[in-house]
Each structure stands twice: as C-alpha cells, then as structure tokens.
Amino acid sequence: EPEVTQTPSHQVTQMGQEVILRCVPISNHLYFYWYRQILGQKVEFLVSFYNNEISEKSEIFDDQFSVERPDGSNFTLKIRSTKLEDSAMYFCASFSLAEGYNEQFFGPGTRLTVL
Amino acid sequence: SQQGEEDPQALSIQEGENATMNCSYKTSINNLQWYRQNSGRGLVHLILIRSNEREKHSGRLRVTLDTSKKSSSLLITASRAADTASYFCATDATRSSYKLIFGSGTRLLVRP
Numbered sequence: 001e002p003e004v005t006q007t008p009s010h011q012v013t014q015m016g017q018e019v020i021l022r023c024v025p026i027s028n029h030l031y032f033y034w035y036r037q038i039l040g041q042k043v044e045f046l047v048s049f050y051n052n053e054i055s056e057k058s059e060i061f062d063d064q065f066s067v068e069r070p071d072g073s074n075f076t077l078k079i080r081s082t083k084l085e086d087s088a089m090y091f092c093a094s095f096s097l098a099e100g101y102n103e104q105f106f107g108p109g110t111r112l113t114v115l
Numbered sequence: 116s117q118q119g120e121e122d123p124q125a126l127s128i129q130e131g132e133n134a135t136m137n138c139s140y141k142t143s144i145n146n147l148q149w150y151r152q153n154s155g156r157g158l159v160h161l162i163l164i165r166s167n168e169r170e171k172h173s174g175r176l177r178v179t180l181d182t183s184k185k186s187s188s189l190l191i192t193a194s195r196a197a198d199t200a201s202y203f204c205a206t207d208a209t210r211s212s213y214k215l216i217f218g219s220g221t222r223l224l225v226r227p
Contacts, residue, residue, distance in 0.1 A: 045214045103160045104160075
C-alpha cells in the first residue's frame with residue numbers, strides 16, 4: 001500500500017538554526033500539506049501546495065517558513081531561524097482529487113525539538 | 116473560521132463497552148474524517164463520510180453526520196484495550212485548498 005514517508009523522525013536543533021523537514025508524498029498525488037501538532041494540542045494546518053505553488057497558508061506560516069518541491073518527489077518544509085515555540089510534531093500529507101474526495105494520507109511525522 | 120471540536124475531551128470505559136465521541140463544526144464541508152492517534156505517534160485515518168451521507172460503517176466503527184446541526188459522532192462498539200488512543204475529527208471546507216481543520220480530540224482510555 002502506498003504511504004507518505006518523512007525524514008528525519010526526530011530532529012533536535014538549537015534556537016536560531018535552520019531546519020529542513022523532508023517528505024515523500026504518494027507518487028500520483030497532486031495536493032501536498034504540512035501540519036503541525038504542539039505537544040498535547042490539536043493538529044494545525046500550516047500550508048497547502050498544488051501545481052508547484054502555495055495554494056493556501058495559515059497565519060502560523062510566516063516568513064520564517066518556506067516549502068519546496070525540488071525534484072518532483074520530495075516535498076520540504078524549511079524553517080529559517082527556529083524558535084523554541086517551533087518545537088512540535090510536523091506532519092506531511094498528500095491527497096488525490098482524481099478519485100473523488102478521498103482521505104488525506106499522513107506521514108508518520110517529524111518530531112522537532114528546539115533547544 | 117471553521118472549527119471542529121470534540122466532546123468529551125476524555126472518556127474512560129471498560130473493555131467491551133461502546134464509546135461514543137462527538138464532533139461539531141461551524142462551516143459548510145465537503146466531508147468529515149475521523150483519525151486516530153496513539154500517544155506521540157502519527158495519524159491513522161479511520162473513516163471518511165461525505166456531506167451527502169448520513170451514516171457509514173467500517174468494522175466496529177459507526178459514523179453519523181448531521182449537516183443541519185453541523186455535527187458528527189463516532190461510535191466504537193465492543194471496545195478493546197488496543198482502542199486506547201486520541202480520536203480527532205477533521206473537516207474539509209467547501210472553499211479551501213482541501214486543507215483539514217482538526218478538532219481538539221477525545222482521549223479514549225479502554226480499561227482491560
């Protein structure tokens with residue numbers, strides 16, 4: 001069964017450092033997403049990406065964040081200068097509209113710890 | 116803004132009992148999905164119900180959707196200790212990039 005993969009599973013970084021979280025969505029999916037979940041809280045939408053551009057972003061997704069699909073398979077989330085409050089679980093998801101309103105497939109997540 | 120909220124926030128039941136979790140939302144939706152999350156782990160998709168459906172079953176799961184009340188319920192029958200997890204509803208708004216808006220979740224504890 002196809003699945004979304006994410007690397008690394010856990011990233012520890014110092015405040016102010018840049019991090020790049022990587023995702024490989026399901027190959028025939030066209031819509032890609034990043035969500036985050038601060039420990040003990042709900043899952044929050046960050047950004048959606050379609051046709052090689054951001055289609056929607058939340059107020060959380062400020063200038064410190066960027067997304068890219070560099071090679072047609074990977075989908076990355078970059079945080080330029082991490083803050084303590086960026087510590088969270090980050091989930092990538094992908095979705096195909098071709099088969100109707102189907103589920104979003106989520107990756108296992110990357111736990112980001114900012115020290 | 117659209118918001119999915121579950122109740123109860125926490126539920127503790129005995130193995131074999133049924134568990135019912137409710138979700139409310141605010142705006143028009145394409146569909147509503149339920150996800151499960153074990154502590155600190157990823158999100159597992161359980162079931163999707165479209166806006167024109169009223170009830171759906173999958174194994175021990177039963178989901179209902181009432182678009183007039185903007186609410187949904189998830190029923191887990193004959194619960195097992197392995198059902199212990201957090202359960203989230205997520206809605207996909209009719210005018211959006213199909214992003215999901217998650218509720219705050221129900222923490223279910225099934226006691227053996």
